Amino acid sequence: MLKEEKLPAEARFYRCTRTAVAAFTHVLCIAFTVFLVFLSRPGSSLFSWHPFLMTLAVSHPPILPHGSPVRKFAHKTKGRIHWVLQCMCVTCAIAGLVVIVHNKNVNDKPHLTSWHGLLGLITVCVIGLQSVAALPLIYHPLAKGWSLAKLKRYHAASGLVTYLLGCATLLLGLCSAWFTAAVSDYTWYLSALCPALSALVIMDQVSRTYTAKKRLQS
Known part of the structure; x- marks a missing residue:
């Protein structure tokens, strides 16, 4: 057997940096979720369930090629974990939407009066569509004429758009009167770092991973 070619020092440093940033992103998202739990105190009011559920739905990053705690698991195991997280995401997103709609009805407030509300409704709809569209990855006969590799590329691209x-x-939600009144300026900037950094890391890893695969196949 041929020995695996050793990567140059610069390449190893770059790979280690990407892994460290991705790992830090996971830790930051967990810390942000815990912070929102303490801040919203789910159960203290009807509204309190909305930020809690929506944070659970969108704050966790997907399984990444670099830096994910489960990256060394078997492919089938990672697929199952991904589906569990996705089911949790859809459930929390729908529940969070139902809560805020009911809360506005109870308090006789108008719906969809902010960019956060409008984009939030679009996001929940896209999350549902993304999950349904991913079914052919499990039941490949549903997508006749489509290769599994092409389905995975489209799923990754649409998943990236959904996560963004x-x-x-989430960033628009941090600009809401409820959140800005509950935190200081420094806390707000630290909180905004979570969705901003997550978006950048996932854009980088998804784009580079599938670009590299395309080069290998060409």
């Missing part, structure tokens, strides 16, 4: 929509909605 979620991050944008």
Whole structure:
């Protein structure tokens, strides 16, 4: 057997840096979710369930090629974990939407009066469509005439768009009167770092991973 070619020092440093940034992103998202739990105190009011559920729905990053805690697991195991997280995401997103709609009805407030509300509704719809569109990856006969490799590329691209929509909605939510009144300026900037950094890391890893695969296949 041929020995694996050793990567240059610059390439190893770059790979280690990407892994460290991705790992830090996971830790930051967990810390942000825990912070929102303490801030919103789910159960203290009807509205309190909305930020809690929506944070659970969109704050966790997907399984990444670099830096993910499960990256060394078997492909089938990672697929199952991904589906569990996706089901949790869809459930929390729909529940969070139902809560805020009911809360506005109870308090006789108008719906969809902010960019956060409009983009949030679009994001929830896209999350649902993304999940349904991913079914052919499990039941390949549903997509006759489509190769599994092409389905994975489209799924990754649409998943990236969906996650960016979620991050944008989360950022707009941080601009709401409820959040800005509950935190200081420094805390707000630290909180905004979570969706912003997650979006950048995932854009980088997804684009580079599938670009590299395309080069290898060409």
